Amino acid sequence: MTTGKPLRADARRNRDALLAKARELFAGGCFDMRFDDFAKLAGVGTGTLYRHFPTREALAEAVYREELTAMCAHGRELQATLPAADALAVFLRGFVTHLDTHQGLARTLATLMASRTGTLAEGGRELGQVIADLLAGGVQEGAIRDDIGVGAVMMALQGICVACGEPGSRADADGTITLVLDGLRHR
Amino acid sequence: MTTGKPLRADARRNRDALLAKARELFAGGCFDMRFDDFAKLAGVGTGTLYRHFPTREALAEAVYREELTAMCAHGRELQATLPAADALAVFLRGFVTHLDTHQGLARTLATLMASRTGTLAEGGRELGQVIADLLAGGVQEGAIRDDIGVGAVMMALQGICVACGEPGSRADADGTITLVLDGLRHR
DNA sequence: CAAAATATGGAGACAGTTTCCGTTTGTCAA
């Protein structure tokens, strides 16, 4: 679904320019710029921007897909090397640390998680799947209770994503993760 | 801060008409109506609407302030009649049940919690204070761990508010609350 | 190199928001 057609040379060039500029702006903490102006800034026309990325979320998703995929891969790697419950803990802690220094990703995830429908949510689902697998592994090992679904964990994560960026939110986010992890432990 | 000036008769009438219509619409699940049309629907001019409620959030806050205050009162009542840890559990469970059937409140809270600044967040802070007190009570009783702040709980709650309304979210929200409550238990 | 396919850019239509100010309504003192 990522690759549909070969894409013409100038098209790819423009697309890359857009992504590069978006990455630059996001990194600088600028998220709510006028969509039209953004096109100008990237050196392309409005139409071109809209053809490549019909919505803000589409752009954000494209920018962070790689990063998100890397995180998911990391999660699976952890699952392969540690007991699932430990892997989950390490993964979630790392997740928060990463979000704390990558505002843009946090924002994007907050949006992606909220919109469960459409191709846009793809990235969100991928993350959900990784966590679901970690959870299932932990249940099988007997370290994690079996009466809580992924959705419950994702909801807490969503809260973290949304609130991320406020001053002092890091400590709170860590606390939330602690609650989730301890709450999940099988008694 | 609620009462600043005596407010003229017609002004109060219009204000009440706006609030009544808003309540009616929110109850019917209509949240994103055009702000202009809403004024017409309530039988006042656009200017009047804006004079009374400069933003959507201001309107939403006014509509739900009562309801929110009632919930906070309920929480304090629980604290007075039950061991704090139990009171917290009952309160949070009730909270989710209430949100599940009051979409508008969930949405409003999601917004209020997100914007920590300004008078608008007042309602959010009130809720936070109640939970903070319940938490503190539980710590004093020795039933609740003392290394987790209110912020951590609020973050999870925020996730619930944001995600609320999706099909099947109720079960997940209950799960999240379970995680929080079990995670908070002193071991 | 010409034709066909693909992509571009930006003007302008559109939708929703917000301001502004001439008119109306309410209040209060005489």
Place this chain on the structure above:
DNA sequence: TTGACAAACGGAAACTGTCTCCATATTTTG
């Protein structure tokens, strides 16, 4: 009562940001 003043009204018009459309330009292909 009534007149004068303040407070509030309403809705037209200006504004702001989004998105579409198509004549023009670029790339690819035969």
